[in-house]
Amino acid sequence: EPEVTQTPSHQVTQMGQEVILRCVPISNHLYFYWYRQILGQKVEFLVSFYNNEISEKSEIFDDQFSVERPDGSNFTLKIRSTKLEDSAMYFCASQSVPQETQYFGPGTRLLVL
């Protein structure tokens, strides 16, 4: 069964460094999302991406964040200058058509020191 994959599974970085989290959505999907889950808290929406542009973003998704679909398969989340509070599990999700379910990847656990 097709699935969303994410790399790396874990990343440790120093505050102020740039990180890029990578996702490979399910191949025929058109809608892409990033969510995050701070330890012990609920999963929060960050951004949705469709037709090569951001369709919606949350207030968390400030200028330090960006997303890109550089080729036909990858979907990336970049954090330009990480802060301690960016430490979280980041989930990528993809969806085929409007009526369908979003399928989540296994997540990348980011730790900012």
Place this chain on the structure above:
Amino acid sequence: AQSVTQLDSQVPVFEEAPVELRCNYSSSVSVYLFWYVQYPNQGLQLLLKYLSGSTLVKGINGFEAEFNKSQTSFHLRKPSVHISDTAEYFCAVRRNSGGYQKVTFGTGTKLQVIP
């Protein structure tokens, strides 16, 4: 905007006993409803979903949920739990119109199955 309330943060239950995890939602528009499960140190796995039709939906691992529009609830049930059901369960909603609709999650319920 939508919101999801899971009143029980933790639910301990003995093995082979039944369990119900409660979920209530609020939305001014029609929504799709989901339950996701997160096993320790793993990602989110879709347990079941309600899109339309029958209000009783069955999911994986013997779980089922019933959509109650008048009570705006979508409680998750299992008649007999196993140790392997120990996990965190998230109720979630999404608008059912438009393509790129974000999923709004509840705060989660940790199910602890006691041997």
